[in-house]
Amino acid sequence: MIVRVGKTAFDVDMIVFDKDGTLIDLNAAWAPAARIWIETSAGGDPTTMNALEVELGVDDDGQLLDGGSLASEAVGQITARTRAVLLSNGVDESAAEQRMKAAQAGIDQMTIDVRPLGPVRMIMERLAHAGLILTIASSDNASQIHADLVELGIESVISAVAAGDGPWPPKPHPAGIIALADQFEVDPHRLLMVGDSLTDVAAARNAGAAGVVGVARADGTCAIAPMVDAVVQSIGELIVAV
Incomplete structure (x- = not known):
């Protein structure tokens, strides 16, 4: 099946979508959670908070940076990075674990703002x-993926999910994408990846995908533009050729 993105065409059977920053607004969903995670894990210490912001990829305005840990890595990776920063800033291991548990508990009580990037359901x-x-x-x-898909109203059209806590290594490792293709007996060369981060690009290229489409930010910038085959402002620019 031919999927056109501007002047670029891909002959594919499957599309693999990233979620945050691709289907929903990344910062609307996760910037408040990042603030809770950093402040609670740091115990309110400004020096430790600053170190966590640098390590996890948060700017001075509290926004998640393109390619940063919070924007692209799995929970286990974020936790490991946080633990390392806390220990290097004089927090003992027991206190570090307690702080991170408290931070996660605070996030679990939040209502995530699932803000679709355009008419995603349609x-x-x-x-x-x-x-x-x-x-x-x-x-x-x-x-969390399931909850977000339900909120978007698209759970019924999503055939399968490769999650960060699945039995395979998280992106940029290609195993999750390959598993999705294998589940439906689709050659990885006949799938298209749509995402917004370097981890999406690397996972797709390593899986042998037919192509990668990058989704730009609201201001029109796309950090991964040099590495992808096409850039869109929203997934609405994916057109199936009749």
Whole structure:
């Protein structure tokens, strides 16, 4: 099936979508959680907070940076980075674990702002109706992915999910994407990756995907533009050729 993005065409059977920054607004969803995680883990200490912001990829305005840990890595990786910063700033291991547990508890009590990037439900239903297999490869845990898909109203058109807490290494490792392809007996060369981060690009290229489409930020910038085959402002620019 031919999927066109501007003047670029891909002959594919499956599309693998990233979630945060691709289908939903990354910072609307996770910047408040990042603040809770950093402040609680640091115990309010300004020096430790600053070190965590640098390590995890948060700017001076509290926004998640493109390619940063919080924007692209799985929970286990973020936790490991946080633990290392706390220990290097004089926090003993027991206190570090207690702080991170408290931080996670605070996040668990939050209501995540799932803000779609455009008419996501309509677009995904159109792509599924055309016969494409739609899947998700995200660094989030499976439970959070499912909750977000329900909130977006697209859980019924998503055929499978590769989550950050799945039985394979998280992106940029290609195993999750390959597992999605194998599940539907799709050659990885006949899948298209749509995402917004370097981990999406690396995972797709290493899996042998037909192509990678980068999703730009609201201001039109796309940090991964030099590494992808096409750039879109939203997934609405994915057109199935009739």
